Amino acid sequence: MLDVSVQRRQGAFAVDAAFSSPAAGVTALFGRSGSGKTSVINMIAGLARPDAGRIALNGTPLFDSARRIDLPMEARRVGYVFQDGRLFPHMTVRANLTYGMRLVPAAQRVIGFDAVVGMLGIEPLLDRRPAKLSGGEKQRVAIGRALLTSPRLLLMDEPLAALDETRKGEVLPFVAGLPKEFAIPIVYVSHSLDEILKLADTLVLMNAGTAVAAGPVEDVVGRLHLSGALDAAEAGAVLTTVVEEHDAAHHLTLLRFPGGRIAVQRMDQPAGAQVRVRIRASEVGIALEPPRHSSFQNVFPARIVELAPPRDGQVDIRLDAAGAAVWARITSRACETMALEPGLIVHALVKSVALTRADVGRHSPVRADGEVHAP
Structure with missing residues (x-):
């Protein structure tokens, strides 16, 4: 279970969001651009510090302003897949995959290299460098690198946003299979209802920095009074x-x-x-x-x-x-x-x-x- 209750002011923009997500499956943070989705997962990851609040994973506090707890990112054991992949250009795919894995103590490595490579279908790419990969291949490698850190939680910040429809079609089935294959809960940021339709178990609807609703996808999307948080064409x-x-x-x-x-x-x-x-x-x-x-x-x-x-x-x-x-x-x-x-x-x-x-x-x-x- 992930419990989030955070407040943070970023210039004129304020985030004040609270929600809980299950210990399994995909929780999607959905909303218009600028609604605070990325700000929230950056606070979960430890990339940004809340002004106040609490973040706990399976009962363990990652951040608690009242108790002055603020674990560094590396101690949170949270994987992060960015929109642009952020692979090391001078390293091969194999070296990119194992980079984070080598920083994890052997006793904490619960996800194997061969299992990740096989599930993501990237074995033929292991000796290539990122410049020789398509956009979809880069994202699969980025997902693999995050998984090989054996995270307790995987954060994905619009990982398909930079891909065309063909490449999205390549990557989407792999993302859908992650919680089933590796039993890792995922928090997935997106402004695409098409992606959420195929991936999410739980939906957190963000609007103007606030989590205005959270629950099963069908329930949240179907609440009439929340239509103002959606574009008219999406309602x-x-x-x-x-x-x-x-x-x-x-x-x-x-x-x-x-x-x-x-x-x-x-x-x-x-x-x-x-x-x-x-x-x-x-x-x-x-x-x-x-x-x-x-x-x-x-x-x-x-x-x-x-x-x-x-x-x-x-x-x-x-x-x-x-x-x-x-x-x-x-x-x-x-x-x-x-x-x-x-x-x-x-x-x-x-x-x-x-x-x-x-x-x-x-x-x-x-x-x-x-x-x-x-x-």
């Missing part, structure tokens, strides 16, 4: 679903969730696999009756829970679909015409073509004991 919901079957003739995959079924573009996942689906509020319509003739492939009943105040002629509406939170964004005129109000049973409409592959990602949650929980 929506994340649903946990299970692959039911594939419709090969129409290139669709049918997903089941408590509220019904969702058809998405065909994905290469077996029946029974657990996947997350992100549905933006702008992609959800509302009908008072189930449409008899419609192009919408995804129609399911839901109850109106909350209506946000109109803004720029639009209204955000929170729906409950058998326990799953879904957002809809419609015009205020449509809301008035339909006389929508909390408690009313309606039907949510979602276009299948609006749900791209970037909106769907497999995710197998990690239990507190480090085991992967299969649906």
